Amino acid sequence: MKLLITGGTGVIGSALVARLQERYEITVTSRSPSKAQQQLGAGVKVVKGLAEIADIGAFHGVINLQGEGIADKRWSAAQKQRLQESRWQVTAELAQRIAAAEQPPKVLISGSAIGYYGAQGDEVMTEDKQVDLPDDFAHQLCAKWEELALQAQSASTRVCVLRTGVVLASDASALQKMLPPYLLGLGGPLGHGRQYFSWIHLQDMVRLIEFLLETPDAQGIYNATAPEPVRQQEFSACLAKTLRKSHFMRVPAWVMKFALGEMSQMLLTGQRVVPARLQQQGFNFEFPQLAAALRDCLLPASSA
Template sequence: MDGMNILVTGGTGLIGKALLGHFCHDHVTVLSRNPNRAYQRLGHHINVISDLDQLNDLNDIDVVINLAGEPIVNKRWSDRQKDIICKSRWEVTRKLVDKIKASSNPPHTFISGSAVGIYGDQKANCIDENCETDADDFAHMVCQKWEEAALEAQSDKTRVCLLRTGIVLAKHGGALARMLPAYQLGLGGPIGDGKQYFPWIHIHDMVKGILFLLKHPETQGVYNFTAPNPVTNKEFSQTLARVLRRPHIIKTPAWVLKAAMGESATLLLDSQRAIPTRLQQEGFHFCFPNLEHALRETLG
């Protein structure tokens, strides 16, 4: 993998930052609205652009990794926030695809983000990448259009891989960092009835999985980026409390969550028992297949 030209969007995010550390011998260009902040976070060995129009085409780029997107859980889903969530994913993706299509020698690989939210609420059903869904909720709609846009780049010159990501476990940033304060105070507990499945993946496996797709040119299409052992929200909550050696007594009823978060509460109440069938079929091995080990490593 020496000396590739890689273009990354979302490079200052949780996954992007962890991934970029692995591209020591490559020429990396990062798209960022705030180049100064990007250089501070990522170092000066990369090239930062603030607008894709700074690149006439992508003839000199080997790989595009598209991780851009406004965090979906940070704020209530007002109409304005929904618009930001959608545009931050769709517009960048469409622009990248247009540039790929306009290139006579386009990137050979386009890896683009998505999320398990595309499946909607699947209760206790085990779901892999073949799951067909008739969901009509916001998260499903965001991911579906995002994936459709990315797949437009597929050709005999460019393969497209889609990352249907679960909840990424990392110490700094992401969902876990927001949950920790309550658990550390002994105020952690299940959400709703706690039976909804919580598809998770350790940040190390997330990054390793993206590098795996890069190294295997035969891979393409949709991949669930979730650990092979999804757990219910109650199991997740109990395990986190145990790892932190804190009590596990406080339940958050669904109505309280809905009052606090509005429609975005579905992200915590919907159930996706997603399993990474295709990654495992391709021969990928998870370093952290089990939750307790993953949490101990993350929080240790």
């Protein structure tokens, strides 16, 4: 069976390609086809964009992971526009082409993020929680992203939307960006540290995408997070312990706001998100607890 993956060279996408390529014929879109081909290997077909896809109905499934990194740059007006366009345009085009296809793909799995929920304090956020945050950029970004993807839903095509937490991985992930102060023994919680931190191990992330791809009755919104979110101070302490480093510093909220501007709110407020629907449908996490996930990402097997 054939799969089309957008964003196939990112952290999640490349791991997903590696997991699925033995059983599926995979096509990946990339703005740099030669670089992507070198990264993904000769067994994957790489095209420059959706314009090179003659018939989207030739694919059994479409997995849409494309989007500029949410935390790569400060949220200026121009960066906000880039974040929106990099997600909304490709999702709208996919939905339109799927809807217009004579024999559309059986499934569209499309990205979103837990930023959809905004600041909800200690309240447990399951997929059925309704939020109304018209002035919150992250919520607006995700809400429109999800709305566009769900337009592809039909009797022929089921749509699954992934509200993804912070992905923990060994290479090129958000976790790696957090490490420098901890490696110097200067790690510590952000702000007051009581805000919740919802995370997921990369291995479980790709496994749940595979699960949704291959579960015929799966559709709708899914929280792509581990079942045990932790407070930020607990995450920080666990990370320092894993690295065998001291843990006594704290990053004040005002420093975060000065350095990151509006983006800092995502880190200082957090969300307590749980994957209720995945668990109800029988998905089992290999890394449900933070300590084991961090050890797997950061320590050699011999010392874990």
